Amino acid sequence: MEIIRYRHDVWGEEVILGVSWDLLWVVAVAAFLLLAAHAIFMAALAKKKARPSSEGKRINRHDAIDRAFHWIMAGSVLVLIATGISPIVGIRISWLNIHWIAGLVLTFVCVFHIIRAMFWQDFKSMLLGPADFKEPFDESIKPGKYSFEQKGMHWAMTVLVIAVIATGITLFLNINTPWWDRPSVEDEGSLGIFFLLHGTATLGLIAFTAIHIYFAVRPEKRFYTRSMVTGWISEAEMKENHDTNKWKAE
Amino acid sequence: MSSHDVMPEMGLYQPVSVEDAVGLASQLAERGWLVGGGQDTYGWLKDRAKRPEVLVDLKGIESMRGVRETADGIEIGALVTLTEITRNPLITERYALLAQAAGRVASPQIRNVGTLAGNVAQDARCWYYRRGLNCYRAGGNLCYADTPEGMNREHALFNTSRCVAVSPSDTGTALVALEAQMVISSSSGERVVDAEDFFVGPNLDIRHMTVLRPGDILTAVRIPAKWANAEFYFEKVADRNVWDFALVSIAAAMRVNNGVIEDSRLVAGAVQCTPRRLTSVESAIRGKARNQETADQVASLAVQGAQPLNFNHFKMPLMENLVNRAVRGHA
Amino acid sequence: MTYMHIGKDFTPPDIEGKVTGAARYAEDFRRDGLVFARLLTSPIPAGRVVNIDASEALAMPGVLGIFTADDLPESKPPANPALAKEFITYIGQPILAVAAESEELAEAAIERIVVEYERRPFVVDPLETLIEGGPDPYPMGNSLIRTGEAAAGTTASGTGVGQIKWTADQVASFRAGRFPTGANFPEEWMYGDVDAAFAQCSTIVEEPFVTIGYPHHSLESRTGMAYWENGKCYFHGSLQSHTVGHDALSAMLEIDPANLVFINENTGGGFGSKIFPYPTMAVTGRFARKLNRPLQLRITRAEEFYIGSARSGMQGWIKVGLRDNGRVGAVDVAIVGDAGAGGGASGSSAAEHISIMYQPENMRFRGMSLYTNTAPRGAQRGPGQNEMAAVLSPIMDKAARQAGIDLVEFRRLNAPGMEAKIGPRQGGLSSSYYPEALQMAAAEFGWEQKKALPRQISATKVRGIGVGEGYHSAGASGYDGLLRIAPDGKIYLHTGVGNLGTYSYAAVVRAAAEALQCSWENCVVVHGRTDYHLQHSTYQGGSNTMFTETRSSHVAAMDAIRKLKEIAAAQFGGAADDYSIGGERVFLTSDSSKGMTYGEAAQKAIEMGGEYSGASFPEDIHNTTKRAVQGLAGTGLIGVGKDTLPKSGTTPGFAVAMVEIELDTETGKFDILNYTGIAECGTIVHPLGLRQAMNGGGVWGFGMAGYERHVYDPQNGLPANVGLYQSKPPTYLDVPVQMNCSATDMPDPQSPVGARGIGEPAQGCAVAALMSAISDALDGHLFNRTPVTPDMIVNHIAQNGFNTGDLKTNTF
Structure with missing residues (x-):
């Protein structure tokens, strides 16, 4: 199995073409096995706890605009993944235009999110500090608004999405669009490196998207998913899972 | 690229039934290569721009x-x-x-x-691709033809997507x-x-x-049988009249009753990666007389949406002219 | 004059083999122990070889060795090296050869050789390298400089690579169709006072022009096979000349010419690219010696594109002035020649074409030869003259139309006649019946009638008629003739002329048969192997075989006749002058019973020895001929001699053509309805051969006018049309079924049989006439470019402005 694909450029020199799509299957299988193992472990071994009630006072967790951002981003990432891997797995759809349009949407909402998060939101609530790393190992420590896993997922997705956006924009500049014609490629090796990075980031994104979706549908986490739809969690859910000293809910 | 010009070492199967051929093709998958007349095969193989391991010669299948x-x-x-x-x-x-x-x-x-x-x-005849370059079509990351100075006189006007063959x-x-x-x-x-x-x-x-x-x-x-004995028009314009690929071609079938076009199919070649149905022209001529006047009215519809490259603008008037001929029914 | 053989058709000895397929070419020969070599060629347009790792290839069973530039004497730019190392200058340039027990193994070995290259900047359009700061095709520059005596168009010693640059403004001005004020042109000649003459002209036309070069595409690629036995090299090659290249090939192999046997009975085309030995022949011979095995180096169809030479291109500017009387008063022309990666451009020859065909009273030429990282260029039929004929004809038509003169009448007014002058030195001609040829063409074509026909044939078809002219110098002197009369009465007519496929190698020796008054059935043409004892003959090219070699054949025959008479006189008494020849006998003029057959005389010659049997020979003959005579000595009566017959002025070959086309304004395609080509090549020697020359040249002219060109991607130096189907030489459905060809058939006084050559003008007249007809069909529109392809015509009619301009070359 190869990790990186190489080709000869126009002058016969060997250059990087991109990541090997064999790795797509590796990622898919690895993610499946990991999540299946987790599911089995949780089902069989993990302590069963009564879930807090969703009744009672509702605490606002996500503003409508943030929920919209999340779902637009989620949609665009899923579209990007689906359109990106369809030609690799042999599905014949006219994917490219959908792919770059989804990429543009993702880029715009991410820029919007970054600006909003830095100036209008409690940016610190998402910061991952050294103290956060104790959280998984000490049941007595409850998180603020976001748990260690949520922060980890967020920052992992941040890095991966920025990576696919940055590399994707470079690749976008190399195709025809309504605004420009594709240029001549003087250094195929450099282009190949961008494809390699884009592909690698995509593989990571696929893995983390799978993990994210898995946790989103897990029973004990489903109230978070609900909050991403409706905006709220119950006070009980909040108190069960969060330290209200750290998360001063409005 | 060195010019190899001899066949590489490879296996050869000569099945005599479709079942056997299908079995071989399925078993060999990407490793196999089907050959009939060989006119699109031997160039690829001798140039070593394509490297299948086994040839499946279909010529023995009666x-x-x-x-x-x-x-x-x-x-x-x-x-x-x-x-x-x-x-x-x-x-x-x-x-x-x-x-x-x-x-x-x-x-x-x-x-x-x-x-x-x-x-x-047959595969695309884009000269960059045929040269064995690792373009999009060959699994690479770029197109050499669709660039600011690419030599793309024979390339596509419509429906390109990275590849312009x-x-x-x-x-x-x-x-x-x-x-x-x-x-x-x-x-x-x-x-x-x-x-x-x-x-x-x-x-x-x-x-x-x-x-x-x-x-x-x-x-x-x-x-x-639908188009049997219909009125037909075919024309291919190439640089040479023998041994050349079309710059633009047109194939038309029409049902004409009392000089009026009842139904038609018009297809242009060498303007995109697939034969291009000219549905807007077909619609426009339905119910109209098959004559010069109709042809002049509809010919320009054929090139709507064309996105020419550096050297193939000529295909637009050429295509329009061929559609005009097909509709009026003579050169 | 009534001839026995001259002007009569005959069956050349190679015809049967060509019809039946029995004819063998270099690639067909095998030898016990033969090994197969193949080339690894450059994937980059410019750079150098840093390292070659062939270890994996050499470890393969059956792989016998590699051969690189290090195995050859050092080659300095701009000489075209057989194998490149320090100066890679085009994609497809040979880097090394691999030999193996089979071709397949050799190819498998090539794939396992790793060559490390260093890339350098490259350029595919001469004007791009000419501009200040533009890339140079060689590290040291972009132009051919002459450092000593060397023939134009060669890469012989005496040349180097220098640098010429113009300012951006000068290049922009040139691109815009104006003369670049103050620009440096290393080549310049002038006669008369051009600037003053323009002031006297009432019609002035000023135009830019581009002709794009294109490959020779010889049908037989330049495959060679060599083996060494007992210190001799036996070389099966493909040259269009034969003995004239013998010494050069010997030098390439560093052996005594006596130790080289060059074998080449048939050649499948050369068109100027195989006049002399070419670089890869050194690889074939030397690699065979290195391995001590018979070795075939096969050149593939694609490789033939790269190393098989190509026509130079031109980017130019011309100003033509006509005086009130319709005479061309002044011509000023500037030409930037595209010499590819090696060789030389042909600007001066192009200008010479103007000087002879229109006899301008005052003329100036300025030019230069620039290199590009495209396939090396060399002589191709009528180098300079024919591409100039192509673009000149419509430009001259424009001038004539402006002046209100009929196109044929305009040419008649300016036609080169007996008193014509040529080139910067304004030398004379051996003869010229060109005005008669023009008149004949007009009559046979029906110029006046066709001129009167309506231009619009139908709603989408327009008629165009055109006239064009071709010229090339067509004859030299100083070569040797050789024949042998054997005791069996057979007459062996030796020729060292190559067999390019024109049959002229056989036609020329008929001048000897004519002089000897012998039957053709009794003659044997001896050719094709130097160990058949072949004399020093002219090169087969440049339209010159017919004039040059009928002379040397005649000289050999005259020598034989003298000897026949002297032998007869020795036998029967009296003086040699008392004897005559006839019926293949030499006899006393006053008593024909006193005589002997040629066979008896030959037996007598052997007995007499000395010069009669070839035991001795004239001192002034070439060493090659001396060896040939030595080889024949004692086997019959030897007729041998060097052509020292009187010769003065330029020997011209002319042709004029007229073309009628039907141009489809919707497709840009045209059909040639009528073609008339008239040769002015002195006496017709071989009517079928002449017709073939005129038709073949004509077809090729159509190719230059409408089809063939180099196309290179400027972004990566890749050629777009390597193969035959991509290069598009015209096919049988692109040319008229009937081509009307004839000749003036008037003798040149400097040839014993009145003959001159015609090869090159046959193409020049056709391309010029067709370009003229295309322009005529489009109301005199000038494309100022060859070729004119359907896309250009469609773009022009659509008035969409998308035709390539700005003097760009090697492009669509």
Whole structure:
């Protein structure tokens, strides 16, 4: 199995073409096995706890605009993944235009999110500090608004999405669009490196998207998913899972 | 790229039945290469721009030869040569459009060995791709033709998606016009695909010109009676009158009653990666007289949406002129 | 004059083999122990070889060795090296050869050789390298400089690579169709006072022009096979000349010419690219010696594109002035020649074409030869003259139309006649019946009638008629003739002229048969192997075989006749002058019973020895001929001699053509309805051969006019049309079924049989006439470019402005 694909450029020199799509299957299988193992472990071994009630006072967790951002981003990432891997797995759809349009949407909402998060939101609530790393190992420590896993997922997705956006924009500049014609490629090796990075980031994104979706549908986490739809969690859910000293809910 | 010009060492199977051939094709998959007349094969292999390990020579399969009359038209074996197509009475009498198109393929020598299946399934003739460069179509990251200074006189006007190669098939346009159906065998059985859907553009599959996948064998082409003895027009404009690919070609079938066009199929070749149905022209001429006036009214519809490259703007007026001729019915 | 053989058709000895397929070419020969070599060629347009790792290839069973530039004497730019190392200057340039027990193995070995390259900047358009700061095709520059005596168009010693640059403004001005004020042109000649003459002209036309070069595409690629036995090299090659290249090939192999046997009975085309030995022949011979095995180096069709030479291109500017009387008063022309990666451009020859065909009263030429990282260029039929004929004809038509003169009448007014002058030195001609040829063409074509026909044939078809002219110098002197009369009465007519496929090698020796008054059936043409004892003959090219070699054949025959008479006189008494020849006998003029047959005389010559049997020979003959005579000595009567017959002025070959086309305004395609080509090549020697020359040249002219060109991607230096189907030489459905060809058939006084050559003008007249007809069909529109392809015509008619301009070359 190869990790990186190489080709000869126009002058016969060997250059990087991109990541090997064999790795797509590796990622898919690895993610499946990991999540299946987790599911089995949780089902069989993990302590069963009564879930807090969703009744009672509702605490606002996500503003409508943030929920919209999340779902637009989620949609665009899923579209990007689906359109990106369809030609690799042999599905014949006219994917490219959908792919770059989804990429543009993702880029715009991410820029919007970054600006909003830095100036209008409690940016610190998402910061991952050294103290956060104790959280998984000490049941007595409850998180603020976001748990260690949520922060980890967020920052992992941040890095991966920025990576696919940055590399994707470079690749976008190399195709025809309504605004420009594709240029001549003087250094195929450099282009190949961008494809390699884009592909690698995509593989990571696929893995983390799978993990994210898995946790989103897990029973004990489903109230978070609900909050991403409706905006709220119950006070009980909040108190069960969060330290209200750290998360001063409005 | 060094010019190798000798066959590489490779295996050879010579099945005599479609079943055996399908079994081999399926088993070998990407490692195998189907060869009929060989006119699109040996260049690739001798240049070592394609490197299959085993050749599956289909020429021994008798059932893929011959032209048969069916309940609804005719069925042409995939191995029928282009020369045979130009001479077969069933074709020349009823589907002269196909005979005319076949007669304009390449040269007599090539038509003598080249098959109908080979002509429709042949790969792109973009010179960059044929040179063995690792362009999009070859699995790479870029197109050499669609660049600010790319030499793309013979490339596409429409429906490009990274790759700007055109369909090189002369018979493909005629088959789409005649609403032919392509009979494809594979290990999962036989399927029939409309000629119009047989060809695929780079937006759908940048590596293949047709729906054929490893393991598939095009065994026959069926032409329904619908367009038998219709009024036809075929014209191919190439730099040379022999041994050349079309700059633009046009194939048209029309049902004309009392000088009025009741129904038509117009297909242009060499303007995009697949034969291009000119549906806007077909709609516009329905119910109109087949004459110069109608032709002048509708010809410009054919080039709407064209996105020319550096050197192929000429294809727009040329295409418009050929559509004009097809509609009016004479050169 | 009534001839026995001259002006009569005959069956050249190679015809049967060509019809039946029995004719063998270099690639067909095998030898016990033969090994197969193949080339690894450059994937980059410019750079150098840093390292070659062939270890994996050499470890393969059956792989015998590699051969690189290090195995050859050092080659300095701009000489075209057989194998490149320090100066890679085009994609497809040979880097090394691999030999193996089979071709397949050799190819498999090539794939396992790793060559490390260093890339350098490259350029595919001369004007791009000419501009200040533009890339140079060689590290040291972009132009051919002459450092000593060397023939134009060669890469012989005496040349180097220098640098010429213009300012951006000068290049922009040139691109815009104006003369670049103050620009440096290293080549310049002038006669008369051009600037003053323009002031006297009432019609002035000023135009830019581009002709794009294109490959020779010889049908037989330049495959060679060599083996060494007992210190001798036996070389099966493909040259269009034969003995004239013998010494050069010997030098390439560093052996005594006596130790080289060059074998080449048939050649499948050369068109100027195989006049002399070419670089890869050194690889074939030397690699065979290195391995001590018979070795075939096969050159593939694609490789033939790269190393098989190509026509130079031109980017130019011309100003033509006509005086009130319709005479061309002044011509000023500037030409930037595209010499590819090596060789030389042909600007001066192009200008010379103007000087002779229109006899301008005052003329100036300025030019230069620039290199590009495209395939090396060399002589191709009528180098300079024919591409100039192509673009000149419509430009001259424009001038004539402006002046209100009929196109044929305009040419008649300016036609080169007996008193014509040529080139910067304004030298004379051996003879010229060109005005008669023009008149004959007009009559046979029906110029006046066709001129009167309506231009619009139908709603979408327009008629165009055109006239064009071709010229090339067509004859030299100083070569040797050789024949042998054997005791069996057979007459062996030796020729060292190559067999390019024109049959002229056989036609020329008929001048000897004519002089000897012998039957052709009794003659044997001896050619094709130097160990058949072949004399020093002219090169087969440059339209010159017919004039040059009928002279040397005649000289050999005259020598034989003298000897026949002297032998007869010795036998029967009296003086040699008392004897005559006839019926293949030499006899006493006053008593024909006193005489002997040629066979008896030959037996007598052997007995007499000395010069009669070839035991001795004239001192002034070439060493090659001396060896040939030595080889024949004692086997019959030897007729041998060097051509020292009187010769003065330039020997011209002329042709004029007229073309009628039907141009389809919707497709840009045209059909040639009528073609008339008239040769002015002195006496017709071989009517079928002449017709073939005129038709073949004509077809090739159509190719230059409408089809063939180099196309290179400027972004990566890749050629777009390597193969024959991509290069598009015209096919049988692109040319008229009937081509009307004839000749003035008037003798040149400097040839004993009145003959001159015609090869090159046959193409020049056709391309010029067709370009003229295309322009005529489009109301005099000038494309100022060859070729004119359907896309250009469609773009022009659509008035969409998308035709390539700005003097760009090597492009669509």
